[in-house]
Structures are given as C-alpha cells and as structure tokens.
Amino acid sequence: MPRTRSMLPLAALLVLPLTACGGTADADAKEITVYSADGLRAEDGSGFYDKVFKDFEKETGIKVRYVEGGSGEVVQRLAREKSNTKADVVVTLPPFIQQADGKGLLAAYRPQGSDKVADGAKDPAGKWTAVANNYFCFIYNTKELHGTPPRTWKDLLDAGYKGKLQYSTPGVAGDGTAVLIKVMHDLGGKEPAMAYLKDLQKNNVGPSKSTGQLAPKVDKGELLVANGDVQMNFANTKSMPNQGIFFPAGDNGKPTTFALPYAAGLVKAAPHAASAKKFLDYLLTDRVQREVSAVGGGFPSRTDVKATDLNATALTGIMRGVEIFQPDWADIDKNLPSYVEAWRTATGS
Numbered sequence: 001m002p003r004t005r006s007m008l009p010l011a012a013l014l015v016l017p018l019t020a021c022g023g024t025a026d027a028d029a030k031e032i033t034v035y036s037a038d039g040l041r042a043e044d045g046s047g048f049y050d051k052v053f054k055d056f057e058k059e060t061g062i063k064v065r066y067v068e069g070g071s072g073e074v075v076q077r078l079a080r081e082k083s084n085t086k087a088d089v090v091v092t093l094p095p096f097i098q099q100a101d102g103k104g105l106l107a108a109y110r111p112q113g114s115d116k117v118a119d120g121a122k123d124p125a126g127k128w129t130a131v132a133n134n135y136f137c138f139i140y141n142t143k144e145l146h147g148t149p150p151r152t153w154k155d156l157l158d159a160g161y162k163g164k165l166q167y168s169t170p171g172v173a174g175d176g177t178a179v180l181i182k183v184m185h186d187l188g189g190k191e192p193a194m195a196y197l198k199d200l201q202k203n204n205v206g207p208s209k210s211t212g213q214l215a216p217k218v219d220k221g222e223l224l225v226a227n228g229d230v231q232m233n234f235a236n237t238k239s240m241p242n243q244g245i246f247f248p249a250g251d252n253g254k255p256t257t258f259a260l261p262y263a264a265g266l267v268k269a270a271p272h273a274a275s276a277k278k279f280l281d282y283l284l285t286d287r288v289q290r291e292v293s294a295v296g297g298g299f300p301s302r303t304d305v306k307a308t309d310l311n312a313t314a315l316t317g318i319m320r321g322v323e324i325f326q327p328d329w330a331d332i333d334k335n336l337p338s339y340v341e342a343w344r345t346a347t348g349s
Contacts, residue, residue, distance in 0.1 A: 031063040032275045035078065036091040037071040037174055038212055039232045040132065040262065040296055047235075048132070048296030056282050062275045070209055071096045071174030078105045078267065085269045088276035091131065093174030097263040098333040101127045106265040109277055113284030116302040120326060121261055130261035131283040132292045133299035134231040135319065136178040137257060139215065141224050142244040149225075149246035152253065153186060156225060157199055164224040166205040166214055169349075171340035175211040175227050178260055180339055181327050185258075186250035190339065194346040201347045218243045229260055234315060235297035247322050256323045261301060 041049035053064040069077070071093045078090060078100060090100060100106055101123065108126040121130035140149040150156050156165060168176035184193040205223070208214060214226035215233060219240035233245055247255035264283060270276050282288060289300040294309040332339070343349070 029272060030061050031065060032088040032272050032279055033065040033067065033086060034089045034091065035067045035074040035087040037074060037093055038068050048291060051291065051295050052288060056279060060278060062278065070172055072172050075100045079103050085267060085271060087267045088270040088272045089264055089279060090267055091262050091264045093260050093262065094329050095177065095332045095336055096174060097128045097265060098329055100265065102333060105268055107268040109266040109280060111280040111284050113302055116304045118303055121301055128263045128265035130301040131264045132262040132296060133301045134229050134260045134262060135257045136175065136182060136260045137228055137230050137233060137245045137247055139218050139226055139228045139233050139243045139245055141218050141221050141242055143242045144221050144224055149244060150248065152249045153196060156248065161203040161224055163205060165203045166208060166223055167227040168211040168214065169207040169209050170343050171336065172209045173211050174260065175229050179227050180343060181332065185325055186256055190342060194342050197343060198346040207349055215240055215243060230318060231296060231298035234318065245318055254323050256325055258325050258327050
C-alpha cells in the first residue's frame with residue numbers, strides 16, 4: 001500500500017491535492033474534510049482509509065473529502081488557513097500533531113473509546129488521540145542482501161551502501177524526523193547523532209520529502225536501504241515482495257524502535273464539527289480498530305482490542321525482540337527546529 005498522492009476518486013472518497021479547496025461554509029452539509037499524512041490509503045482502493053470512508057458514508061450518510069500530504073505539510077496548511085478553516089479533522093504523526101496543538105489549531109474532543117487508548121497515545125487535554133498505532137523502521141532489499149539486513153547503524157557506513165541508501169527529510173516527513181529521534185536515542189544524544197549522520201552522508205542519495213517514494217526503489221534494487229514505518233512497509237510487501245523490515249541497533253547491538261501512531265484531532269473552528277466528532281468516534285469503534293491490522297497492516301490504538309487476524313500475527317513476529325522506547329515528545333516539539341538545523345549543518349542538506 002504505497003504512500004501516494006493520486007487524485008483518482010475512490011467511491012465515496014474524494015482525494016484532493018494540498019492546493020485544492022476543502023470543506024464548505026455549510027455547517028449542515030453531510031460531509032467532512034480530512035487532512036491526513038499519507039500511508040493509510042491504497043492506490044488500488046484496498047487500503048484502510050478506502051474501506052473506512054466508504055463504510056462511514058454508508059452508515060451515516062456523511063461523505064469524506066480527503067486531502068493527503070506529508071506529516072508536516074498538513075499542519076502547515078492548517079496554519080495557513082487558520083483564519084478561514086477548511087478542514088474538520090487532521091490525522092498526522094508525532095511530533096507534528098503536538099505542533100498542531102501548539103499552534104492553536106486543534107479543539108478539545110475525546111472520542112468515544114478514547115478512554116481505552118493508553119495515556120501516552122493521547123493528549124491529556126483531549127486535543128488529539130491515536131487512532132492507529134505504528135512503529136518506526138528501516139527496510140532493505142531482501143534479494144540483493146540475501147535476506148540479511150544490516151544489524152547496526154555502523155553497518156550502514158559500509159562503502160557498499162554508497163548511493164544505495166536514502167532516508168526522508170527530517171522536519172518535513174514524519175518518518176524522516178523519526179530518523180533523528182532514533183539515532184539520537186541509540187547513539188546517546190544530539191552531538192554523537194549529528195556526527196554519525198555527517199559520516200553517513202557519504203552513502204546517502206539525498207533528501208526526499210516523501211517516505212513512501214522510497215519503498216518502490218528498495219523493492220526494485222535502486223536502493224538497498226531506506227527508512228519507513230512498520231504499517232506502511234508491511235502492507236507494501238504484497239505488491240513489493242523484495243523489501244524486508246529491520247531496526248538498526250546502537251553499539252549495544254539491541255534493535256530498538258518507538259511508537260509513531262497516526263493521531264487524529266478535531267480542527268479548531270471546523271466547518272462541520274458535529275459530523276467530524278462522529279467520524280472520530282467511528283475510528284475508535286471496536287470493528288474499525290480490528291480493521292487497522294486486518295485491512296491496514298497496522299496496530300490497534302485501543303488497548304482492549306486484541307486483533308487475531310493473520311496480519312496481526314505476522315506483525316507480532318516482526319516486533320518480537322525489538323526494544324520499544326518512549327521519546328520525550330514535549331522536548332522534541334520544543335527543540336525540533338534546532339535538531340533539524342543541526343542535521344542540515346551536519347549533512348550540508
């Protein structure tokens with residue numbers, strides 16, 4: 001399920017580019033506009049969003065107008081439209097959902113079922129709630145590397161990866177920002193992380209604003225290694241069989257990752273707030289939460305939903321033995337500009 005920005009209509013789903021108009025001034029209209037980070041819809045119409053939007057309209061009569069972009073892009077658009085709000089719901093990854101809250105773009109709303117979401121996966125003030133859990137990862141070409149991924153960050157410095165490694169842009173892409181977070185965690189802080197990324201730059205192809213564009217390149221062998229996230233890349237394996245998931249380790253050799261959930265919030269001054277609340281409630285229903293894995297290849301955000309489908313079993317296997325750490329999202333939200341600037345200086349990007 002590659003992250004794409006196709007503009008083909010999918011049944012009740014209207015896909016709009018980031019430059020298009022969204023929403024309407026009619027508060028009684030039976031529609032909502034969702035701004036979302038990419039990753040949950042599929043080009044062939046088989047993705048999580050594709051099913052959820054269609055089912056939601058069938059059950060409520062409310063159509064979903066969908067605008068897709070990078071994790072940071074959707075927040076930037078909300079900020080530009082603050083005086084004339086178009087969107088009703090925003091779905092994006094940390095730390096951009098916190099950024100949206102910090103810019104005053106979100107309204108408090110606790111969807112039904114959010115009491116079953118772990119405290120670390122929702123805002124204490126009710127501004128946002130994780131609706132699908134996910135984890136940061138890297139991917140590799142299983143054919144070219146004979147099914148054996150690099151084990152540590154140091155392995156990626158090998159000359160064999162020159163021109164064959166790429167990661168998405170920190171500060172623009174959610175998964176690109178995650179690269180900074182994981183390297184800083186695994187290597188012991190900002191300074192050693194930037195020194196490492198400076199060294200890694202000799203192998204790096206260059207910036208990419210979309211993580212989803214990297215998966216097809218890995219599958220074809222144009223790249224040997226790229227960053228990603230478990231939900232997207234696991235779902236991709238059906239159409240891109242030559243990619244495998246791995247988690248680079250620090251000097252201690254232990255693979256690590258952290259949760260990178262899709263978090264949803266009600267947009268402040270949303271044109272269709274009542275319908276938007278119904279949609280947020282719907283995303284946390286027991287049935288839809290089970291579809292996060294069965295259809296979307298991700299992880300339920302509700303802790304009381306124990307998915308047992310084949311995807312859920314496979315995902316459990318992927319995560320086995322991987323240490324999960326908790327980032328300090330308040331610190332990252334506060335200091336992200338300085339981290340990104342340090343990365344630019346270190347890499348010359």
